[in-house]
Amino acid sequence: MTKRSAILAALAFLMPALVSVFLLRLWPAAVAVNTSLIPPGSDTYGLDNFRYIFTDPVFLNSLKVTLVFLVIVNPLQIAISLALALLMNTAVPLIGFWRTVILLPVAIPQSVSAVVWGVALRPDGLVNAVLVALGMEPQRFLTSPDQALASIILIVSWIGVGYWMTFILAGLQDIPKSLYEAVTIDGANPWQRFRFVTLPQLRRPLTFVLVANTVANFLIFAPIQILTAGGPEGSTDLIMNTVYTQAFIISDPESAAASTVVLVAVVLLIVILQFRMMRTEDGHD
Amino acid sequence: MHGMNRRTLMRGAFVAGTALLAAGTAATAQDKTTINFLSAQRDEVIQPMIEGFEKAHPDIEVIHQSVPFNDLNAATESRIGQGDTSIDVLHADTPRIPAFASQGYLLNLDDRRDVIEAAVPNAVDIEQVSYDGSIYAYPQWTSTQMMYFNRKILEDAGLEMPSDDPESRLTWEELLDMARTVQENGVKYGLTFQQVDRYYQLQFLFESAGAGSGLTGDDMLTPDITNEGWVKTAAWYGDLYENGLAPRGVTPEQTDDLFINGEVAFMIAGPWAIARYDANPDLDYGVAPVPYFEGGKPSTPTGSWSVAINPNSEKLDAARAFAEYVTLDPEGVYLSIAGNPNTLVNAEAYKKYAADMEALTDKIGSAIGIISHETQNTAAGRPRSRGFVTFETIMNRTFSDIRNGTDAESALDGAERQLKRALGRIK
Structure with a gap:
């Protein structure tokens, strides 16, 4: 087989993948960028759509809410996942049972979890019944502008931590036992073992979890759509809900495209920053 | 139900089979x-x-x-x-x-x-x-809305059943008195709207108060939701929830269950709710025309x-x-x-x-009498505007905020500003 025909054969095998990438990824992205640059009712390019969304209180609010949400939800989920993974990596009795219990919410569709939690968090729902039984004040949860975002964080974390835990747990089980034996001989206490062996060895799985979790949380949509539609008073109006509303409810595809471009740019920027932060001193990640 | 499903399935299988045969002989098909x-x-x-x-x-x-x-x-x-x-x-x-x-x-x-x-x-x-x-x-x-009531709850509270005659419909003031009485008598909630927070079901409140649909102008692209009637009626809606007479945090999909389980005495809902309520033989209910505001006019969604x-x-x-x-x-x-x-x-x-x-009249009162009267005499359609969907979306969210305790006037002010921007983009 000549070199040229080998390349052709390779190309033929790659073609389905390349065509899919082009049709399903690159082409829609190009269309979105193109749409975002054409103001409604015009056929010349301009930045009007961006000017419109950046003076739109609804869009600006959703950017703010999304950033607040991410700053809280990402560290929280990763810390809990890490703690759970450490716990599940010890010799607890019935370990298989506990792992299953923690992972179980992953098997339930996000929308179903949202509906069930929505009922439980109703002002006359199960959670308040428990609070009252324990002698506490009932709370308003999703119906209060001060508690709704926290309630959403609770719901998505309940779904998410088990999932992210499995990646960290896999990473923990890859750490050679000999490293722990060595530092124990050197007199390291449990905190030092965690700080100087476990954490550095977990760099790879943690980087993956951090990046994937950030992206997943940027794109949270179903619980918002089902439970609050962005309210009360815009307090849970995460950016995907705003984009969806612009595109499919108020039929403003130009604003939706502009918002999508902004969203992708912000996600890319944050992910790049995260990769840099997680890089080791010698330049390898 | 089972038999029907199977029949549908059989018919589906038959159609699929026929389609396969037909595909084979497509050339001869007419x-x-x-x-x-x-x-x-x-x-x-x-x-x-x-x-x-x-x-x-x-x-x-x-x-x-x-x-x-x-x-x-x-x-x-x-x-x-x-x-x-x-x-x-x-x-x-x-x-x-x-x-x-x-x-x-x-x-x-x-x-x-x-x-x-x-x-x-x-x-x-x-x-x-x-x-x-x-x-x-x-x-x-077309559609309209009626008021459903739970006969047993009203009887227990010693209240008179509302009439099914549109000429003697209750005012909201009278209805809320009754709702408070049943609640004092131990029922969880006095009343609810089947489609809470949706403009379709709440427009008639503002029409009844004489406050208008919320959109004006030749092309119906100018919001008008901060006039006195709108603010007063929206505050009235918020108070229903603030006072616990109606339930917060319940979605439109969950309201029918409240009525079927006897947790709410009065329910504003469409005629299609009859199908669900009738499927519960233990539910003893009746229908009446929807209330209107004292000094205002009767109005119904359509x-x-x-x-x-x-x-x-x-x-x-x-x-x-x-x-x-x-x-x-x-x-x-x-x-x-x-x-x-x-x-x-x-x-x-x-x-x-x-x-x-x-055929239902003996059991629940004359639903058809109410439907005929309302669709002919009191129906007020949603505004005929190119920006209706934008308007509806923003209004639904505003009603939701008001139900959750946001001050009616500031919620409507915010919504009007948002509407002016969004509808301005359509103009």
Whole structure:
């Protein structure tokens, strides 16, 4: 087989993948960028759509809410996942049972979890019944502008931590036992073992979890759509809900495209920053 | 139910089998015109109409394409808007007709005005399918709202049953007194709206208070929701929840259960709720006309689905035949509610619908009397605006905020500012 025909054969095998990438990824992205640059009712390019969304209180609010949400939800989920993974990596009795219990919410569709939690968090729902039984004040949860975002964080974390835990747990089980034996001989206490062996060895799985979790949380949509539609008073109006509303409810595809471009740019920027932060001193990640 | 499912399944299998056979002998099959009907209804709702039509027109085959309600807008816009000819007939939600008609997505039906007006004599129903003085869809169904009450709860509280006579309807003031009494008597909630926070179900409160629909101007693109009547009525709505008379945090899907379980005494809901309530033999309920504000006028929600034609369709004759069969031919119209108890606008078919509904009168009061009266006399449609969907979306969120305790005046101020921007983009 000549070199040229080998390349052709390779190309033929790659073609389905390349065509899919082009049709399903690159082409829609190009269309979105193109749409975002054409103001409604015009056929010349301009930045009007961006000017419109950046003076739109609804869009600006959703950017703010999304950033607040991410700053809280990402560290929280990763810390809990890490703690759970450490716990599940010890010799607890019935370990298989506990792992299953923690992972179980992953098997339930996000929308179903949202509906069930929505009922439980109703002002006359199960959670308040428990609070009252324990002698506490009932709370308003999703119906209060001060508690709704926290309630959403609770719901998505309940779904998410088990999932992210499995990646960290896999990473923990890859750490050679000999490293722990060595530092124990050197007199390291449990905190030092965690700080100087476990954490550095977990760099790879943690980087993956951090990046994937950030992206997943940027794109949270179903619980918002089902439970609050962005309210009360815009307090849970995460950016995907705003984009969806612009595109499919108020039929403003130009604003939706502009918002999508902004969203992708912000996600890319944050992910790049995260990769840099997680890089080791010698330049390898 | 089981038997029917199996029968549907068998029929499906038979059709599939026949289709396979037909594919093998396609060359000998006779020429058939195939048209596509796009709707947000389940297949069970549409199939009876299609079967009836195909029997009457053996040379035309109708294929139903069902999309979720929230996607119908997007589907109409992306497909008909791009000149797609693969949709011939479509279901159009009446408040969305101005937006679609103004963009040229719907065929102008003025040449059939005489026939349509003869079959559908109520002017409100014609207005619902019109934009800019022209008719753009065949009216098919309509809707109204009634007040359902739980007889047992009222009896236990020593209250009189509300009358089913529209002339002696309750005022909101009287109703709230009754609601408070049942709540003091141990019932969880006094009243609820079936579709909490939705403009469709709350517009009539503002109309009854004389505050207007919320949109004004020649093109109905100017918001008017901060006048005294709007603020007062919105505050009244918020108070229902602030005082615990009505439930916070409940979604529209959950309200029927509250009524069926006897957790709420009064329920404002559409006639279609009868199907669900009647399926619960333990529920002893009755119907009455919806209340009005003292000093105001009675008003009720209305509007539903209509049938429109894609102007790009290459089979206009067949499309027209199908659209007219399901809206103007009493037989087809009646079949259109075989799988879904909607109220009809076609005068002939309505008689048959009324006779069916009459059978319920002994048990729950004259629902058909209320429906007939309200659709003829008190119906106030949603504003005919190209910006209706934007308006509705922002209003629904505002009602939700008010229900959750946001001050009515500041919520409406915020909504008006947002509406001015968003509707300004449409202008």
